[in-house]
Amino acid sequence: MLTSTITNEHFHTRVLGLLNAYTQNSADASQPLPLIPALDHPDTPLGPNDTVGQLVTFTSSWIDLSSPDPLIAHLSRHVFHLEIAYAAFCGASTVVVPGPRLAHGQHGVSQFARSIKEALATASYVSFHVQLPMDASRPGVETDDLGDLARFARPEFEPKNEVKAVTPWSAWEAWDTIRSICKYHNRLSVALDLPRRMPPLALQSRWFSEPVRLLHLPAATFLVNARQSFVLSKAHQAFIFRCMRLQRAPWLLLSDIGQLPGVDDPDMVMSYSTGHLSPRTAEDAPIPESSADIAPTPAEAAQLAQKLRKKISSSNDPTPHLSYLRYMQRNQPPKSQIERFGGGFQDYLQSPLQPLTDNLESITYEVFEKDPIKYAWYERAIAQALRDWHGKRRSTSSVSGAVVIAVVGSGRGPLVTRALNASASTGVPVQVYAIEKNPNAYVLLQRHNVETWKGRVTVVKTDMRAWKGPTQPDGTVGKVDILISELLGSFADNELSPECLDGVQHVLNPNHGISIPSSYTAHFTPIATPKLWADLYNRSTSIDPTAFDIPWVVMLTQLDYLSTDAKETPASQQLTNGTKMTNFNLEAPLAPNVQTAWEFSHPLPASVLAQSSLRKGGSAVGGGGGFVGGDGANEHNYRHCKIVFPIQEPGVCHGLGGYFETVLYSGSEGPVELSTNPATMEAKSKDMISWFPILFPLKVCLVISKT
Numbered sequence: 001m002l003t004s005t006i007t008n009e010h011f012h013t014r015v016l017g018l019l020n021a022y023t024q025n026s027a028d029a030s031q032p033l034p035l036i037p038a039l040d041h042p043d044t045p046l047g048p049n050d051t052v053g054q055l056v057t058f059t060s061s062w063i064d065l066s067s068p069d070p071l072i073a074h075l076s077r078h079v080f081h082l083e084i085a086y087a088a089f090c091g092a093s094t095v096v097v098p099g100p101r102l103a104h105g106q107h108g109v110s111q112f113a114r115s116i117k118e119a120l121a122t123a124s125y126v127s128f129h130v131q132l133p134m135d136a137s138r139p140g141v142e143t144d145d146l147g148d149l150a151r152f153a154r155p156e157f158e159p160k161n162e163v164k165a166v167t168p169w170s171a172w173e174a175w176d177t178i179r180s181i182c183k184y185h186n187r188l189s190v191a192l193d194l195p196r197r198m199p200p201l202a203l204q205s206r207w208f209s210e211p212v213r214l215l216h217l218p219a220a221t222f223l224v225n226a227r228q229s230f231v232l233s234k235a236h237q238a239f240i241f242r243c244m245r246l247q248r249a250p251w252l253l254l255s256d257i258g259q260l261p262g263v264d265d266p267d268m269v270m271s272y273s274t275g276h277l278s279p280r281t282a283e284d285a286p287i288p289e290s291s292a293d294i295a296p297t298p299a300e301a302a303q304l305a306q307k308l309r310k311k312i313s314s315s316n317d318p319t320p321h322l323s324y325l326r327y328m329q330r331n332q333p334p335k336s337q338i339e340r341f342g343g344g345f346q347d348y349l350q351s352p353l354q355p356l357t358d359n360l361e362s363i364t365y366e367v368f369e370k371d372p373i374k375y376a377w378y379e380r381a382i383a384q385a386l387r388d389w390h391g392k393r394r395s396t397s398s399v400s401g402a403v404v405i406a407v408v409g410s411g412r413g414p415l416v417t418r419a420l421n422a423s424a425s426t427g428v429p430v431q432v433y434a435i436e437k438n439p440n441a442y443v444l445l446q447r448h449n450v451e452t453w454k455g456r457v458t459v460v461k462t463d464m465r466a467w468k469g470p471t472q473p474d475g476t477v478g479k480v481d482i483l484i485s486e487l488l489g490s491f492a493d494n495e496l497s498p499e500c501l502d503g504v505q506h507v508l509n510p511n512h513g514i515s516i517p518s519s520y521t522a523h524f525t526p527i528a529t530p531k532l533w534a535d536l537y538n539r540s541t542s543i544d545p546t547a548f549d550i551p552w553v554v555m556l557t558q559l560d561y562l563s564t565d566a567k568e569t570p571a572s573q574q575l576t577n578g579t580k581m582t583n584f585n586l587e588a589p590l591a592p593n594v595q596t597a598w599e600f601s602h603p604l605p606a607s608v609l610a611q612s613s614l615r616k617g618g619s620a621v622g623g624g625g626g627f628v629g630g631d632g633a634n635e636h637n638y639r640h641c642k643i644v645f646p647i648q649e650p651g652v653c654h655g656l657g658g659y660f661e662t663v664l665y666s667g668s669e670g671p672v673e674l675s676t677n678p679a680t681m682e683a684k685s686k687d688m689i690s691w692f693p694i695l696f697p698l699k700v701c702l703v704i705s706k707t
């Protein structure tokens with residue numbers, strides 16, 4: 001990728017001349033604001049050629065679209081408009097626009113946003129990247145140009161009210177205003193300037209969730225290690241690695257690193273950097289201690305980089321910064337199980353499965369069955385339940401004394417196999433039933449029974465709620481000792497597990513009957529997911545007006561947790577505990593505050609089911625129907641909750657991230673649990689891949705402030 005400005009110094013000089021001429025005559029109050037004549041051939045290095053679509057083009061940094069002075073704002077807007085129109089005419093596809101001057105405050109940001117909105121309309125094929133500092137209190141790129149139009153702003157237009165001080169968050173706040181005014185336009189994103197010292201993790205996480213298409217690393221971002229090599233701090237390494245794992249990874253742009261040797265000589269053969277560096281060359285630099293080192297001004301940083309460049313130029317690497325980035329590329333941490341499995345699914349919206357209404361395809365079952373954890377944990381739970389049953393010398397529901405197991409909703413049969421394995425490993429005999437309503441899966445179950453299970457299983461094709469129970473040798477209907485099911489959705493009950501299990505509970509041994517799972521809980525946390533919100537907004541205004549009305553299953557990746565716990569995480573500890581970059585944990589560095597919404601447990605007390613059936617019966621004593629329609633038989637499964645989430649930083653909530661936990665079985669050996677909750681998944685069922693989280697999007701995103 002090459003970069004180019006859209007106009008050049010010739011044009012700049014022309015505009016300054018015009019400004020000068022105008023201000024000379026400023027005594028004439030009737031004079032209209034000046035017009036900038038159309039671009040001349042010498043004003044621009046660009047032209048419509050084959051390569052222009054590959055260029056990263058830049059609008060002028062010497063304009064001030066957010067100026068409070070109407071003259072400067074007008075000229076800036078005019079320059080900007082000419083540049084955008086010409087870049088679009090030439091076929092440029094990428095334009096970087098230096099962000100608003102934050103010191104002008106909110107009004108200036110809105111003014112800037114209006115220009116961007118106009119540009120999006122003028123140039124319909126161009127993507128715009130607004131260039132902003134990651135930490136607004138340490139702007140990495142500052143124009144100290146004598147020709148900067150901002151210098152000519154007239155003092156009488158200085159805002160009277162004290163403008164809010166620029167804080168580290170000001171750039172993010174400005175971005176939030178710009179993209180909101182531009183309605184989360186899909187051609188609008190961020191070019192982020194990385195500072196020498198990374199800001200607090202909360203601000204890093206916020207930027208990670210935003211559509212950053214370009215990470216800009218000025219030379220001053222680099223530290224110098226004992227070997228006098230340019231390297232990045234651990235915080236930079238971790239942030240860059242996380243960004244590079246995104247579905248749409250940003251480009252990395254190096255600046256101020258000096259002329260590339262031979263760049264002007266088309267005949268020179270340049271050896272390009274491979275990133276093969278010795279461990280000492282790429283060794284981390286000590287974290288700067290003196291405040292000057294921590295936060296050099298941009299001018300100091302540039303000087304420092306220049307000094308070091310001279311010193312280091314004696315080494316034979318002509319592009320040491322690039323070499324280090326390539327070194328990082330070579331030394332990325334390996335992908336986790338979930339990243340490997342979910343490759344193409346990051347932040348991809350899927351409508352939740354409805355396995356009760358729909359009959360799943362074989363391929364869907366096949367995907368579940370790849371889970372390395374879920375089935376193993378079910379087998380552990382079943383084995384523990386069998387050992388406990390046997391150990392407590394409980395009577396069974398079979399004539400033979402075998403423990404009667406029914407896998408209800410057995411799909412293609414993986415849990416049936418696990419139940420048979422558990423019986424074999426514990427030595428507790430079982431009698432197994434496989435109940436499935438999907439007629440297509442039923443065929444496979446029968447085939448499995450012949451070919452794999454050697455006829456040890458009774459396969460029944462029915463809705464579990466209509467199943468009367470195991471038929472005994474004498475023709476009577478018996479009971480089941482252990483009901484095994486996996487009817488859980490991403491938010492626990494959203495695939496109707498409670499309703500189905502209530503409906504089959506009548507077959508369960510009323511004294512000792514066990515349900516695996518024995519309980520499940522739904523959990524959620526407020527999140528910022530601008531990308532997903534923009535996707536849903538676009539759908540809702542085009543193909544699917546109900547896009548915001550339903551929850552979505554999605555491998556949430558580019559998100560920011562808005563409510564976090566103060567506790568350390570492996571991803572935050574690794575920044576100071578000497579962890580090597582190849583071993584980095586690329587999860588969110590701040591632990592989310594995930595709260596429990598509600599719980600379901602099985603089997604239900606008999607009195608609850610008796611009341612449900614009374615309501616269903618429709619008699620006068622049955623209470624006259626449900627509170628929100630229906631016969632009221634499912635009223636006991638109604639849930640609601642109110643939860644307060646402390647908020648640490650200002651933000652925008654785009655929705656709730658939903659998860660679940662389940663206790664499969666809890667007996668004498670302790671609980672066997674599954675979890676997709678980011679706060680507990682690592683401990684309970686690390687590497688489980690069967691469920692992605694669920695997103696409850698907000699139609700109107702919620703601006704939230706620090707509590």
Ligand SMILES: C[S@@+](CC[C@H](N)C(=O)[O-])C[C@H]1O[C@@H](n2cnc3c(N)ncnc32)[C@H](O)[C@@H]1O
Binds near residue numbers: 411413465486500
């Ligand atoms: C999520 S799949 C799990 C399949 C299998 N147990 C596994 O773990 O791979 C749920 C299965 O339950 C079945 N199912 C859902 N509701 C049912 C019902 N009321 N009666 C019988 N089967 C049901 C579906 O057809 C589907 O095969």
